[in-house]
Amino acid sequence: MKRKTIYITLAVLLVAGATAWMFRTQLAVMAFDLFMAEEVENSLQRSYKPLEGSQAPDPVMLQSKPFSVMLLGSDQRENEPARSDTMIYAVVRPKESKVLLISVPRDTYTDIIGRGSKDKITHAFAFGGHQMAKDTMEAFLDQRIDYYASINFQGLKDVVDAMGGVALPIGKDIVNKGRDHEKFTIEANKPIYNGEEALNYVRYREDSDFNRAKRQQVFLDVAAKRLRQPDQIGKVPELIEIMGDNFQTDMQPKFIIDLAKQMLNGGKVDMTSFTIMGDGMRIGGIYYNDPDLEDVREARALIDNWMNPDTKAEQLLKPRDADVQI
Numbered sequence: 001m002k003r004k005t006i007y008i009t010l011a012v013l014l015v016a017g018a019t020a021w022m023f024r025t026q027l028a029v030m031a032f033d034l035f036m037a038e039e040v041e042n043s044l045q046r047s048y049k050p051l052e053g054s055q056a057p058d059p060v061m062l063q064s065k066p067f068s069v070m071l072l073g074s075d076q077r078e079n080e081p082a083r084s085d086t087m088i089y090a091v092v093r094p095k096e097s098k099v100l101l102i103s104v105p106r107d108t109y110t111d112i113i114g115r116g117s118k119d120k121i122t123h124a125f126a127f128g129g130h131q132m133a134k135d136t137m138e139a140f141l142d143q144r145i146d147y148y149a150s151i152n153f154q155g156l157k158d159v160v161d162a163m164g165g166v167a168l169p170i171g172k173d174i175v176n177k178g179r180d181h182e183k184f185t186i187e188a189n190k191p192i193y194n195g196e197e198a199l200n201y202v203r204y205r206e207d208s209d210f211n212r213a214k215r216q217q218v219f220l221d222v223a224a225k226r227l228r229q230p231d232q233i234g235k236v237p238e239l240i241e242i243m244g245d246n247f248q249t250d251m252q253p254k255f256i257i258d259l260a261k262q263m264l265n266g267g268k269v270d271m272t273s274f275t276i277m278g279d280g281m282r283i284g285g286i287y288y289n290d291p292d293l294e295d296v297r298e299a300r301a302l303i304d305n306w307m308n309p310d311t312k313a314e315q316l317l318k319p320r321d322a323d324v325q326i
Contacts, residue, residue, distance in 0.1 A: 043240040044253035051131050051148070051250055065309045066093045068143065069251075070134055071101075072125065072150035073202065073216065085153075085203065086216050087121060087133070089141055089299075091306040094262050096313045100306045101220065101273040102141070102299045103213035108278065109288040110140045120288060130248070141296070143303045147251045155246025156202070157195035162235060162242050165192035166222050174204055209289060210275055217273040224269050274302060274319040 073086030091100040106122035113135035114128050124136035130148050138145050151159075160166055170193070174186040184200050186193070193201065202219050205212035249256070276299055278291040298320065305317040 041253045041257060043237065044256060046244060047240075047247045047249055048253055049130075049248045049250060051134070064095050066091055066307050067146045068092075068303070068307065070137055070145045070148040071220075072130070072133060072148065073156065074125065074150055074152040085122065086213075087137065088216070088220075089137060089143065089145070089303065091303060092259075093306065093316075094259060097269045098306075098313070098316065099269060099271045100302060101217050101271060102303065103217060103273065103275040104137065104140065105209040105213050105276065105278070105289050107209055107287060107289040108140070108276070108291050109281070109283075110136065110291070112136050113139050141303065142300055143307075147249065149247075149249040149251065151243065151247045153199055153203075155243045157199045158242045158246070159239055160193075160195035160198045160223070162239055163223075163226055165194050166198055166219070166226050167191065168193045168198065168201055168222060169218065170201070174201065176200065176204055210277055213275045214273070217271070217275075221271045221273075224271070228269065272316075272318060274299060 069090045069092060071086065071088040071090055085106060087104045087106065089102040089104065091102075093099070104121055106120060108121040109118055110121050111117075112119050112121075112124050112127060112132065114132050115124075121136060121140065125133040128135075130150065134145050134148055168190075170186060170188045170190070172188045174188075176182060176184045186197050186200055186204075190197075198219060202212070202216045204215070251259075276291050276295045278289040278295070281288050281290045302317050302319065305311055305315075
């Protein structure tokens with residue numbers, strides 16, 4: 001009888017363990033709801049910076065319709081003007097856990113809305129902050145932007161370190177050696193890269209501005225996968241606190257939390273990326289990227305298709321030339 005009881009107990013433990021493993025993400029989300037949600041929401045209030053006069057969509061608890069976000073990576077440092085080193089138009093489809101990333105290279109030559117002149121698109125943020133960057137990207141792509149979210153370099157570095165690093169697909173050493181550039185080397189084929197290495201990975205552009213845009217897309221993908229791991233969910237309050245003033249958005253805190261939980265429970269997040277290419281040119285001795293009009297048209301078509309709530313998952317357009325991971 002004692003042996004039978006032991007066997008039954010072992011069987012129950014095995015079933016319980018298997019069940020916990022199968023539903024580990026859902027269990028972690030439940031624990032987040034019970035013990036951390038309020039703390040995270042309070043911390044996110046520090047980062048909530050709505051734009052003056054903006055009309056962002058009303059947040060809903062379980063977002064079902066696609067929405068767009070302008071993602072900015074800023075090079076802001078103390079006592080220096082900030083530029084948007086990274087500019088991405090993202091379409092999020094929470095219902096299908098799918099995200100479209102359209103990268104606009106920083107040197108893209110376009111009208112800067114509110115300045116009455118053309119310049120590098122990266123300078124819109126330096127001239128007029130998030131509002132001018134948003135207005136300029138909306139005009140360039142002829143598409144509405146629902147929200148913005150930006151993080152500066154220090155915030156990115158600290159968050160990656162707090163996550164325990166990220167796995168980056170670096171097949172050969174990346175060496176920044178330009179005369180006027182900060183010198184660094186990122187070793188290839190490491191299993192995990194720390195915050196400083198991840199930051200250098202997304203900033204490096206001695207090969208080309210377009211490859212850098214692709215690396216930024218790769219980083220977002222691997223970082224999202226890392227954050228989805230159950231062992232990371234308990235770190236969310238710490239990550240939000242670390243970002244602090246380095247992170248700004250006009251997405252309401254509760255909306256961010258509900259959206260994150262929905263996408264965690266929705267399975268693997270699938271990211272599709274596209275970069276607007278172009279040709280280098282010089283005006284007055286200054287380098288610019290003259291955007292390829294066919295690429296701009298394709299980007300607009302992709303956004304139209306992905307933003308349409310009636311588009312089924314199998315009908316979502318894919319870029320004609322899929323970006324290759326760098």
